[in-house]
Amino acid sequence: MRGLKMIRSAQRHNTQCPLPASKPGLLPTVCGYKSSTFIGVFPRNTPTLSTKRRPVLPSHVTMQGLGKLPGIAQLFPQPRVPQPAEQFYYVFQGDHWEPVESGPSEAARMPDAFSVVSWNIDFQRPLENERMKAALDYLGKSSIRGGKTAIIMFNEMIASDLQLIQQEPWVREAYFVADLTGERWISRYGTCMLVPKSLPVKNVFRVPYLKSDMGRDVLFVDIALPGDKTLRVGSTHLESLRADPPRRPAQLQMAADFMKQADAAIVGGDLNAIEDFDKTLHLSNDLKDAYLETGGEEGAEEGATWGQMVTKMERLRYGLGRLDKILYCGELSAEGFRRFGIDAVLEGEAGERLVNDYFGGLEKPWVTDHMGIMADFKLRVTTFSAAGVESR
Template sequence: MFPTIQSWKRGELAPQEYHTFRDGLWHPVEARESTIPAAGATAPRSLQFAVLSWNIDFMRPEDDARMASALKHLRGLVAGKPVPSVIMLNEMTKSDLNLIKQAAWVREGYNITDANTDHWESASYGTCMLLPRTLPLTTISRLHYPNTSMARDGLFADVALPGGRALRLCTTHLESLRVDPPRRPAQLAAAALHLRQAHAGILGGDLNAIQEFDEGLPGECGLRDAYLEGGGREGDEEGMTWGYQSGSGQRERYGLGRLDKILFCGGALKLLAFERFGMGVLVEDEGAASRLVYGDLEKAWVTDHLGVRAEFRVEVPEEKEGAAEVQDGETPIVEETPAQVKTREEGSETKAEKSPDTQEPAPSTSS
């Protein structure tokens, strides 16, 4: 059995199962403290792969029709590609998970972290990853943030590398809105600390970067920003991921924002490419599409966010003769940066309750 909302401890990694499809059913697989790769998978010394992250707005109506079109678009982005693609999803609902489980291309090529909502704190939405079957998974875990009023967490998946090392993947949806003191610094610092304990780490998700301090958070947490590392510039329209597909009123009030990011750490990782996706993807069901276009929403977009995609290569050097292997959970822990210590301590000590005097709106209450 795995921890559920009744047994996990806030601020500690809680192991959970992942799910694989065989014999017509989705089956739970215990990955905790296991070095057994997924079926047919081996630990590669050099691995090239892609990471896609997308927030599918849970608040817009016609959820099933929107998710069906989003899944079709994702299939077109990963099918037939020469490298495996990890898919990180934010604001998933129970019905979204059902559609994911029904998709033939997911059943054939992917394991999924969540087949139900058992490990989510929120009853409304949560995070999920689709992990290629070719990747040897060793651990799946979830970190429920200590300082959150929106049930936010970080979902981790470890991929086995030679010598007992791991590539650690994380998807997260950081706190929305503006509060004083802010919650996002402590949340990202907590996720980054776990990433930096692995041989290489990658984080993707809706980071709700809506304030000036958000721009510096990745660097303060020891993480590199794939968009910037790939030559992008902060503030350029080409990097924005929110606002293009929101209602015109929100777009005029808040402008465009680079809310969604892919961050990484570890000298073994090499960034090969970065791009956005999802621009102009519309609901294909005509009835649902007609019902979606109301108020100031000009088109039946599947979500208000664009997705982000990065391609990486991770390499593990040959072991020197007589060198001891690094076992799971024994990778050297990188010291926290001063900013991480500060944000962690602030996050654990403050309740950061909302008040009318400190609360300001963000582009979306769910963004």
């Protein structure tokens, strides 16, 4: 695989990212990659990539307990400006996963049409291993992804979910993975992204949100386009519930700032759009909403991604909501949008246990409480065709 710098020998079975110290007089490095490469990529007044890992919360602090704490800032000092931290992504080689050092790769022929998939897999619902395996089996069906080049994002991943992702044959065969471990998450759960091997990955990095009481961040993958251009794809899980002042506006604004540094950019995930202001956050940040741009209507039941696969009590209390979104900007257009997952259920004895044991009772053994979403995109041919973007 040309353009990929494989980290071998002693790191062959080690998925942790070493942070080599910089030599005197040289720029700091992160995972062996010079920070100077990213100067000009990040928003103005943003420091180059952090050479220190974000601390991990103590194992006894869960998300439920975190909500009762005065704030994560009192546990760990938080920076006043975004701190993007570069990291590895991984490829399956032979019989194991290899870390790949982020860095410029030789630009492959990028298809002008591709899809982005996002799915939140509830980390609290019982039978987490069985549910995640069922979700992966569901996504592995070619009918779900339509045989297209599809970037897949997951929200609310826990450590065992990442292990199951690594074991999935269709993932091993066709995808890069970021991440294999949750060591870069601040909370006990986080995001993960699967990127087709056919796409030339340039960089992978996370940016913790400056204002988050739940340890939320955005995971970005930069993909090389011909003509020295960049497609930046981000996966995020914005702050849950209500807050005073609200957290989500500042979080999406930070994500949008990073998006606008690329020629084309997408961010997707559980945006927890539960308040009126959430309906216009994309407009406030000069972003487009793939669902709305393809004919969807705000408030329509057909667009709801949460509420169908929960207990009757939860549905009556909270109703339906379009919590999950895919937003974009730059040199691309949304060509299609759909939901999926209403028929993703556990079969057999496991399904019966889930229905019977879940507090409040489920009507069906759904693998999660969120519907998945998928948006089809097309790069603007007038911008990239002359530079060699592959049309399909």
